[in-house]
């Protein structure tokens with residue numbers, strides 16, 4: 001549904017804001033875009049929305065090139081980009097009507113359906129200045145969904161929301177994907193949010209893609225257990241007998257065919273005193289900090 005091919009962008013001659021970034025997002029997938037401040041996330045979204053012209057590369061949305069067939073491509077996209085702005089003194093309904101007037105489109109039945117989708121029907125005739133931050137975000141979502149897009153681009157959509165607002169927004173987005181098969185690209189700094197919502201994530205660092213993987217792998221290929229013991233020498237001996245390595249951090253990668261309980265029982269039978277034994281999975285935060293972390297001085301680690 002989304003295919004970004006070799007995107008390169010220089011805002012200044014000395015430094016590429018994006019350098020040869022490629023990725024694709026399948027239909028119905030939610031993909032997270034992560035990276036430190038200035039990594040290039042908004043530049044990617046800007047290129048996808050035809051607002052930033054890449055120096056090289058192109059984005060294809062549902063078979064249409066944003067750079068060559070801009071109108072057809074953009075017809076497939078709804079977006080919440082940066083902070084949404086509304087006329088405070090108008091109702092939500094009047095705002096949508098005014099914004100739709102710019103494109104000469106208004107279908108009342110479709111607008112009502114969309115408001116039901118984002119659960120804003122009850123308050124749509126109240127003035128926007130009386131809306132909470134969460135309601136403004138839902139109005140922005142309604143506006144993005146009005147043209148019935150196939151792709152939704154969300155730029156830090158939960159910024160400034162309270163925990164209830166974040167939860168509600170997440171549930172709404174997951175429901176939209178489930179019920180309407182939307183393909184979603186989510187730009188966020190919140191790793192937990194990306195871990196909960198996304199099927200896959202891409203990490204940018206200084207304009208380059210440094211990671212792309214599924215967020216929740218269904219069939220883990222590498223199983224690791226963390227062993228804590230005072231009997232390090234005895235444990236190393238037993239591990240060697242099983243053909244396993246016991247590194248100083250205690251993380252043991254199991255070979256094919258061995259299970260956690262089997263390995264634990266071998267340690268116990270050999271008299272190794274076990275303080276703790278638990279499965280270990282690298283979280284998105286572990287991966288992110290490894291790939292994208294910055295030193296306290298603000299320089300990205302080499």
Ligand SMILES: Nc1ncnc2c1ncn2[C@@H]1O[C@H](COP(=O)(O)OP(=O)(O)OP(=O)(O)O)[C@@H](O)[C@H]1O
Pocket residue numbers: 011012017035036037038039040041042043044
């Ligand atoms: N219009 C512009 N003119 C000049 N430089 C720009 C422009 N837009 C972005 N940049 C630069 O391009 C680089 C990438 O910026 P971008 O806004 O894409 O990063 P980001 O990952 O979205 O950051 P943040 O998380 O802070 O929003 C930065 O060095 C930024 O200063």
